[in-house]
Amino acid sequence: MRKEYVGAVPQRAGGLVFLIILLMLLCFGLLYGRQEAFDQMALVVGGGAAALILLHYMIMTLCFPECDRQLLALTYLFAAIGLVMQYRLDASVALKQLVWLGVSSAAMLVALICVVFFDRWERFRYPFMVLTLCLLPLGLLFGRETGGAYNWLQFSGFSFQPSEVSKVLLVFILAAFLREKRSIIKLAPVAVFTALCVGLLVIQKDLGAALLYFITFVALIYISTSSVMLSALSLGAGACGAVASYFLFDHIRVRIAIWQNPWIDVQGSGYQIVQALMAIASGGTFGLGLGQGLPRLIPAYHTDFIFAAICEEMGILVGLLLIVCYILFIIRGARIAMRAGDAFRMLLAMGCTVMIGAQTFLILGGVIKMIPLTGVTLPFISYGGSSLFTNMCLLGVLEAVAVRTGREQAAAEVEE
Amino acid sequence: MKEFRRNIKIITAVFLAGFLCLGLYFSYSVTFYGGRWFTNPYNQRLSNAEKNVIPGDIVDREGLVLASTAGSTRTYYEGRDTRLATSHVVGNQAGMSSVGAETFYASHLLGFQDSLPARLYQTLLGQQHKGSDIALTIDSALCRTALSALGGYNGSIVLMNYKTGEILAMVSSPAYDPANISAYLDRTDGPFVSRAQQGQYAPGSVFKIITAACALQNGYSISHTFECAGSYEVGGNTITCQGGTAHGTIDMETAFAKSCNVYFARLGIELGEKKMTRTAEKAGFNEEFLFRDMILYASSYAPSEANDYYIGWSAVGQDTDIVTPLHMAMLAASIGNDGLMMEPRLLLAARSAQGAVYDKLKTSAYTRAFSPAVSDALGQMMQSTVTSGTGKNAALPGLTVCGKTGTAEVSNDKSVASNAWFVGFIEENEHPLAIAVVVEAGNSGGGVAAPAAQKVLSRAVELGY
Numbered sequence: 001m002r003k004e005y006v007g008a009v010p011q012r013a014g015g016l017v018f019l020i021i022l023l024m025l026l027c028f029g030l031l032y033g034r035q036e037a038f039d040q041m042a043l044v045v046g047g048g049a050a051a052l053i054l055l056h057y058m059i060m061t062l063c064f065p066e067c068d069r070q071l072l073a074l075t076y077l078f079a080a081i082g083l084v085m086q087y088r089l090d091a092s093v094a095l096k097q098l099v100w101l102g103v104s105s106a107a108m109l110v111a112l113i114c115v116v117f118f119d120r121w122e123r124f125r126y127p128f129m130v131l132t133l134c135l136l137p138l139g140l141l142f143g144r145e146t147g148g149a150y151n152w153l154q155f156s157g158f159s160f161q162p163s164e165v166s167k168v169l170l171v172f173i174l175a176a177f178l179r180e181k182r183s184i185i186k187l188a189p190v191a192v193f194t195a196l197c198v199g200l201l202v203i204q205k206d207l208g209a210a211l212l213y214f215i216t217f218v219a220l221i222y223i224s225t226s227s228v229m230l231s232a233l234s235l236g237a238g239a240c241g242a243v244a245s246y247f248l249f250d251h252i253r254v255r256i257a258i259w260q261n262p263w264i265d266v267q268g269s270g271y272q273i274v275q276a277l278m279a280i281a282s283g284g285t286f287g288l289g290l291g292q293g294l295p296r297l298i299p300a301y302h303t304d305f306i307f308a309a310i311c312e313e314m315g316i317l318v319g320l321l322l323i324v325c326y327i328l329f330i331i332r333g334a335r336i337a338m339r340a341g342d343a344f345r346m347l348l349a350m351g352c353t354v355m356i357g358a359q360t361f362l363i364l365g366g367v368i369k370m371i372p373l374t375g376v377t378l379p380f381i382s383y384g385g386s387s388l389f390t391n392m393c394l395l396g397v398l399e400a401v402a403v404r405t406g407r408e409q410a411a412a413e414v415e416e
Numbered sequence: 417m418k419e420f421r422r423n424i425k426i427i428t429a430v431f432l433a434g435f436l437c438l439g440l441y442f443s444y445s446v447t448f449y450g451g452r453w454f455t456n457p458y459n460q461r462l463s464n465a466e467k468n469v470i471p472g473d474i475v476d477r478e479g480l481v482l483a484s485t486a487g488s489t490r491t492y493y494e495g496r497d498t499r500l501a502t503s504h505v506v507g508n509q510a511g512m513s514s515v516g517a518e519t520f521y522a523s524h525l526l527g528f529q530d531s532l533p534a535r536l537y538q539t540l541l542g543q544q545h546k547g548s549d550i551a552l553t554i555d556s557a558l559c560r561t562a563l564s565a566l567g568g569y570n571g572s573i574v575l576m577n578y579k580t581g582e583i584l585a586m587v588s589s590p591a592y593d594p595a596n597i598s599a600y601l602d603r604t605d606g607p608f609v610s611r612a613q614q615g616q617y618a619p620g621s622v623f624k625i626i627t628a629a630c631a632l633q634n635g636y637s638i639s640h641t642f643e644c645a646g647s648y649e650v651g652g653n654t655i656t657c658q659g660g661t662a663h664g665t666i667d668m669e670t671a672f673a674k675s676c677n678v679y680f681a682r683l684g685i686e687l688g689e690k691k692m693t694r695t696a697e698k699a700g701f702n703e704e705f706l707f708r709d710m711i712l713y714a715s716s717y718a719p720s721e722a723n724d725y726y727i728g729w730s731a732v733g734q735d736t737d738i739v740t741p742l743h744m745a746m747l748a749a750s751i752g753n754d755g756l757m758m759e760p761r762l763l764l765a766a767r768s769a770q771g772a773v774y775d776k777l778k779t780s781a782y783t784r785a786f787s788p789a790v791s792d793a794l795g796q797m798m799q800s801t802v803t804s805g806t807g808k809n810a811a812l813p814g815l816t817v818c819g820k821t822g823t824a825e826v827s828n829d830k831s832v833a834s835n836a837w838f839v840g841f842i843e844e845n846e847h848p849l850a851i852a853v854v855v856e857a858g859n860s861g862g863g864v865a866a867p868a869a870q871k872v873l874s875r876a877v878e879l880g881y
Contacts (some may be wrong), residue, residue, distance in 0.1 A: 222426075
């Protein structure tokens with residue numbers, strides 16, 4: 001039997017997971033009795049979600065006891081809150097989300113197995129680059145416009161966002177290039193590549209993704225080179241790009257203007273954010289109660305603005321607690337990165353953490369009007385197949401790094 | 417590897433700082449702006465709630481029911497005079513006057529402030545949800561007096577207690593009848609505008625209070641003299657006194673009492689825009705007021721150009737100076753209260769449908785506008801304004817009224833009649849009353865606004881405030 005390494009891996013989050021499932025089932029119970037006629041569907045979705053989470057947790061703990069269970073518990077919490085809210089907002093959407101959760105959980109396990117059992121990912125950096133550069137323009141070529149951006153592909157009722165999936169590839173590419181200290185010249189290909197990706201995304205008006213790619217790039221460059229100058233240089237280049245796009249693109253100017261004062265055009269361009277702020281304020285500290293508010297007045301209520309819907313019905317307190325949970329998620333992710341055995345895996349883990357953390361920051365900051373709004377989803381909570389799929393894959397990579405570290409340390413102990 | 421770990425820590429710290437800001441900003445913005453977001457007229461949750469919730473009553477400080485719900489219709493007090501006099505403070509359910517209590521306190525009236533157990537109780541018993549009743553600090557009898565004191569002119573009167581900040585009367589004219597809104601919809605003179613809170617007027621000579629305060633703060637004494645020849649040349653332009661009156665060599669106290677433009681323009685020019693701005697901003701100018709009990713539009717002091725001519729005119733309340741009547745009442749009140757400006761209060765208490773009283777009036781200081789010494793000197797000058805200057809018509813027998821008049825020009829060529837101002841307070845602590853009166857096209861602060869103030873103050877004293 002493998003000896004448990006004290007401190008390396010957090011142990012026993014089973015109670016926590018049960019608590020989360022219980023909470024979720026309670027919420028679905030409430031939704032079941034919301035109307036005069038009992039809503040059988042709520043029990044189906046709730047039960048399905050509970051079974052899925054339990055199954056996933058059991059597979060993880062039985063096959064990979066070294067995994068970070070707290071990270072898993074946090075993810076389940078996000079997914080559970082997401083599903084409850086989706087169901088409350090639109091039952092059919094919640095059903096789709098549940099299916100996506102199942103698919104993504106499987107994908108998470110696949111990603112985890114890939115990284116745990118296969119080592120030479122560095123070699124794939126060039127093929128990955130080519131793949132990414134093929135994927136990204138797809139939206140531009142065949143995409144249809146959704147919310148002002150051309151970043152969706154649609155196949156027979158099933159849509160898919162290339163910029164989401166290539167996030168995972170980007171993390172691998174960056175980690176592979178930056179794993180050893182390189183001169184600026186040798187960093188040029190990866191810098192050009194990232195710039196190209198960001199450019200393609202900006203053209204597709206997918207500002208959120210462009211910003212995420214950029215932030216991840218800068219963070220990993222800094223970790224790898226420790227060079228403040230180089231990071232400042234990239235930040236400067238990014239800032240120049242941002243200023244240039246401000247003057248080039250109308251929609252970016254509009255975004256900034258809305259952020260400065262959405263109340264000037266309450267019925268027009270400021271509509272989204274004003275509706276979100278009014279929803280949050282209506283909820284107050286403890287919320288109006290599940291099913292008691294009118295969160296469907298908020299545009300994009302089940303994707304970008306789900307945080308406002310949660311605040312309206314569950315309260316600002318729950319909103320703040322969610323922020324705390326995302327902070328915990330980042331801390332766990334960074335911890336996995338710090339304990340990793342080699343530079344590649346460190347960067348891999350930190351890349352995933354930064355990607356998820358930055359996305360959370362962008363959308364939460366946007367919804368509460370702290371920063372201009374960029375349309376990205378709230379990781380694990382928002383509705384969105386590609387987004388959930390991608391974030392679960394990133395989680396899989398993170399957990400894989402944790403598992404590898406745990407196994408190496410256990411092996412080292414046995415040798416002693 | 418060690419370096420990597422250190423850098424990971426740094427990046428994580430940056431992220432944590434970002435999320436901390438997120439949490440802090442979120443708490444800050446919902447605390448200070450949440451109420452305003454919620455009561456926004458575009459919030460459909462309010463109109464939706466109105467269908468399902470019985471809104472609570474609005475009563476004045478004497479318990480007179482100004483608005484209540486009978487069956488499914490909202491009714492307002494039966495006396496038309498009272499309805500008109502309280503129309504802007506109470507507001508109306510149609511949300512036409514967007515700063516009224518019906519809108520601003522909608523979260524109370526519609527029961528959004530109820531505690532969780534109270535809501536659960538109502539839901540479980542299957543009762544129709546009933547909102548809270550609220551009591552306002554206004555006295556409707558005083559509001560009626562104030563509206564009639566305006567004598568048919570457009571304008572506004574605000575009367576408040578300078579020790580507690582309670583607003584006792586706040587009227588705007590033209591007023592409207594909340595029971596008959598449709599009759600006012602086509603009017604172009606703004607009957608739904610609460611001029612007291614939303615009216616942005618040129619303060620005229622009332623602003624000399626700020627100029628005088630700035631001088632006193634910067635080492636000038638009350639006996640400092642200037643020469644007034646009725647007009648003053650500055651940079652090729654002329655600043656004139658009302659009617660071209662030459663006041664001769666006068667000190668600050670006389671200049672204040674006689675409202676000499678040349679004196680205060682020269683004072684303002686000598687002090688400069690920077691010092692003037694500092695004093696004005698301490699007294700609430702250029703500030704977004706975020707009061708708990710009401711919405712008040714901002715006042716501004718910002719000379720249109722940084723040259724002596726404009727600085728001179730703005731020092732006597734012209735140029736681009738803008739104030740609201742309520743802010744001027746707060747200014748007078750702060751001088752009555754030794755320089756401490758209280759936050760204006762309008763909510764006396766709220767009572768939930770289950771009878772729990774909450775949100776009881778808590779008085780709190782808003783800002784220290786002037787030091788006690790400066791405030792004393794200002795009070796002395798305002799007193800001589802009423803005893804021997806332009807404010808004689810505001811005097812009350814047996815009481816010490818301190819005040820300042822103003823006649824604010826609204827056009828450069830006098831084609832539009834000037835607005836008449838009076839702001840002041842009663843010095844005796846048994847009657848801690850401060851008032852601001854603005855009469856549109858009244859033409860004479862001393863002749864029109866001061867007598868109106870006198871009427872309202874004497875009625876308030878009579879009622880024991």
